[in-house]
Amino acid sequence: MQFHHHTLPNGLTILGETNPAALSVAVAFWVKTGSRDESPEVSGVTHFLEHMVFKGTGRRDAFAVNRDFSRIGADNNAWTSEENTVFHAVVLPEFLPEVVDVLADILRPSLRTDDFNTEKKVILDEIAKYQIQPGWAVYEHARKNFYAGHPLGNSVLGTTASVSALTRDQMADYYGRRYVAPNIVAIAAGNFDWDRFVELVGKACGEWPTGEAPRTQRTEPSGAGGVHVVTKPPDKVAQQYVTFIAPAAPADDDLGYAGALLSTVVGDYTGSRMFWALTDPGLADEAGMGIDECDAAGAYYTSFNCPPDRASECYGIVRKLLDEVQANGITEEEFQQAKTKILSRELRAGERTGRRMFTVAKDWVYRGEYRSVDDEMAAWDAVTMADVRAVLDRYPLTNQTVTAYGPLEQL
Amino acid sequence: MQFHHHTLPNGLTILGETNPAALSVAVAFWVKTGSRDESPEVSGVTHFLEHMVFKGTGRRDAFAVNRDFSRIGADNNAWTSEENTVFHAVVLPEFLPEVVDVLADILRPSLRTDDFNTEKKVILDEIAKYQIQPGWAVYEHARKNFYAGHPLGNSVLGTTASVSALTRDQMADYYGRRYVAPNIVAIAAGNFDWDRFVELVGKACGEWPTGEAPRTQRTEPSGAGGVHVVTKPPDKVAQQYVTFIAPAAPADDDLGYAGALLSTVVGDYTGSRMFWALTDPGLADEAGMGIDECDAAGAYYTSFNCPPDRASECYGIVRKLLDEVQANGITEEEFQQAKTKILSRELRAGERTGRRMFTVAKDWVYRGEYRSVDDEMAAWDAVTMADVRAVLDRYPLTNQTVTAYGPLEQL
Numbered sequence: 001m002q003f004h005h006h007t008l009p010n011g012l013t014i015l016g017e018t019n020p021a022a023l024s025v026a027v028a029f030w031v032k033t034g035s036r037d038e039s040p041e042v043s044g045v046t047h048f049l050e051h052m053v054f055k056g057t058g059r060r061d062a063f064a065v066n067r068d069f070s071r072i073g074a075d076n077n078a079w080t081s082e083e084n085t086v087f088h089a090v091v092l093p094e095f096l097p098e099v100v101d102v103l104a105d106i107l108r109p110s111l112r113t114d115d116f117n118t119e120k121k122v123i124l125d126e127i128a129k130y131q132i133q134p135g136w137a138v139y140e141h142a143r144k145n146f147y148a149g150h151p152l153g154n155s156v157l158g159t160t161a162s163v164s165a166l167t168r169d170q171m172a173d174y175y176g177r178r179y180v181a182p183n184i185v186a187i188a189a190g191n192f193d194w195d196r197f198v199e200l201v202g203k204a205c206g207e208w209p210t211g212e213a214p215r216t217q218r219t220e221p222s223g224a225g226g227v228h229v230v231t232k233p234p235d236k237v238a239q240q241y242v243t244f245i246a247p248a249a250p251a252d253d254d255l256g257y258a259g260a261l262l263s264t265v266v267g268d269y270t271g272s273r274m275f276w277a278l279t280d281p282g283l284a285d286e287a288g289m290g291i292d293e294c295d296a297a298g299a300y301y302t303s304f305n306c307p308p309d310r311a312s313e314c315y316g317i318v319r320k321l322l323d324e325v326q327a328n329g330i331t332e333e334e335f336q337q338a339k340t341k342i343l344s345r346e347l348r349a350g351e352r353t354g355r356r357m358f359t360v361a362k363d364w365v366y367r368g369e370y371r372s373v374d375d376e377m378a379a380w381d382a383v384t385m386a387d388v389r390a391v392l393d394r395y396p397l398t399n400q401t402v403t404a405y406g407p408l409e410q411l
Numbered sequence: 412m413q414f415h416h417h418t419l420p421n422g423l424t425i426l427g428e429t430n431p432a433a434l435s436v437a438v439a440f441w442v443k444t445g446s447r448d449e450s451p452e453v454s455g456v457t458h459f460l461e462h463m464v465f466k467g468t469g470r471r472d473a474f475a476v477n478r479d480f481s482r483i484g485a486d487n488n489a490w491t492s493e494e495n496t497v498f499h500a501v502v503l504p505e506f507l508p509e510v511v512d513v514l515a516d517i518l519r520p521s522l523r524t525d526d527f528n529t530e531k532k533v534i535l536d537e538i539a540k541y542q543i544q545p546g547w548a549v550y551e552h553a554r555k556n557f558y559a560g561h562p563l564g565n566s567v568l569g570t571t572a573s574v575s576a577l578t579r580d581q582m583a584d585y586y587g588r589r590y591v592a593p594n595i596v597a598i599a600a601g602n603f604d605w606d607r608f609v610e611l612v613g614k615a616c617g618e619w620p621t622g623e624a625p626r627t628q629r630t631e632p633s634g635a636g637g638v639h640v641v642t643k644p645p646d647k648v649a650q651q652y653v654t655f656i657a658p659a660a661p662a663d664d665d666l667g668y669a670g671a672l673l674s675t676v677v678g679d680y681t682g683s684r685m686f687w688a689l690t691d692p693g694l695a696d697e698a699g700m701g702i703d704e705c706d707a708a709g710a711y712y713t714s715f716n717c718p719p720d721r722a723s724e725c726y727g728i729v730r731k732l733l734d735e736v737q738a739n740g741i742t743e744e745e746f747q748q749a750k751t752k753i754l755s756r757e758l759r760a761g762e763r764t765g766r767r768m769f770t771v772a773k774d775w776v777y778r779g780e781y782r783s784v785d786d787e788m789a790a791w792d793a794v795t796m797a798d799v800r801a802v803l804d805r806y807p808l809t810n811q812t813v814t815a816y817g818p819l820e821q822l
Binding site: 075 | 756
């Protein structure tokens, strides 16, 4: 595998990782904008705009967009998060020109008022559907409680009120400010010719407007703390959901490796402390811990759900478990086991062009550097028990903001 | 990639596809037994036994089984279908000996009565959970209606009654008859040494008992036909679910390629006739068609779900669409587009050791042959429009057994 990068005169970044042994090529347009870049009055616009990108351009209506992906057998999709909007597709190597053509074209959407009004209903339906999913509802509440006004707590979907009030012109304004060339990365990973990719992207995107799209409020959130209880009637939400959030290392901080390793020991879906304490004995239906690495911020998410009559016991177990790890760290055996798990997962992910594309793009966007599979393996391998202690000291697992969602009135 | 195979003196088959460029190795034990091999009084025993395999052996208790997979970072799991029970894991190449050791060990489970009784509750919970999922319920009813007594209509989970009544000795008897060496395939795909794999499997499994495990009732089911309506109160099932089943080509029949291509044109999740007729205009929440290729049998599954007040309209659209395809076939453009989609998906799947492992095992179990990624590509490429007509003539899309599940009393 070989890395390449290039910047167009308008500021658009082109990245590539060529792998002649791959059977496919993965291509994405990565836009560095998400819900944290929204003002309250346009809450949800980033995600809504992601939908509108598939509704057509001057050259293609929505039917033609779908048809032109289908025709080349593309496995394509898009996602929106708090910080990024990404449009991606995996195709056979021979379809590189076609996939760049359609992806680049849709990134200049017409934003027709008719389509905007029709799609608004789809988005409102989506919000309504999510709202009744307790796993999603607890996550939204927990983020709001933890971030307490910091824009990272903004909802990706927005609210029924904010999306209903949104106008086509507000979206066009947001699009114009955020989808500028220097805020976009075009990337390919897999079996393709780098020079050809640069030529295709240059031709398709060379005239895109340039401009600055700075991100404001990049202070590191410290977490509001406290225990927040959202009570729902048992006929609406049968299980009790509890989510803990604590500050963790940002995406560009090397302490993040030790943090991810720690969260694997504490809360991996299998073989972790939480697995043995809650899942294996059947106390909780689901229990786990993960890490979210963001721009100048990071967070540990610890959560479980269980029947309401066991919630107090499970809550006590998790609190005690986190206190215990904070005080005494993890064992050498747990450390080695987690490292093997992570190395194995990372290496397997490295076999897929679609996964390499995301990893290479993320490293570039967040760390400003390229890392090969070998570089990543070496970085994981270099983590020590002392790093785990260091990350515990800097980001204590006891610094939690807790949100409960379900039938209980207190934990 | 290179293919290897070997048979142990006790009849156990060993398969391997070596790929020195892979970063991992996928290993599985594939047992040719499923719910179609059960008598009614032990309905659900195959799936229950799959769970018991993880509960421990003479050498390992359940904790040690989990720990020993975790220790090597294995991505492991198991599944049971109507025809197969498969235990699989993907690991880094260096852990080949460990993964063979633990997989082979768990295939000789102790089936302790205590564990059996505890796990029975888990299975009964699982059945209860699935029963209230309408997408699963309609599938179970539809299979029963279509197969009408043919053992392929047997439920994989079994019923609350059959699982409750099952004894540990009935399971041990089933295990003894079905888990004999000639009914098991050990397979590895990816980065590993073939001779070493044969040596490891030979050492671990060479003493396993031999015996015959024939499959009875291999007649090709013709489908019962008719429209079957299962009515549920709207406060239990809000949406209307409809599933059509029609006979299709068996797994070892080359007409299956044309059948799969046809079902992609008619009902792929995107860009298909059903997508444009039902999903894109928002008439149905989900709609699609797929193919299930079995031992001496095959079936097309066509299904949709939608609000009850639109069910009649959607049903009419699907009926008309199937009649139209049956009468006039598909267009050259649809044919090419579906072929590109399939080639692209197959080739991408070929990049992953875990997927290659399943494909190589399935080809061997069902067709008695090995096919490389190139062989498979060539077979897809060789499909013609005439093959599509031939498969329509032999397995008409009009020969449907329809099952409706939801609030409606008639379609």
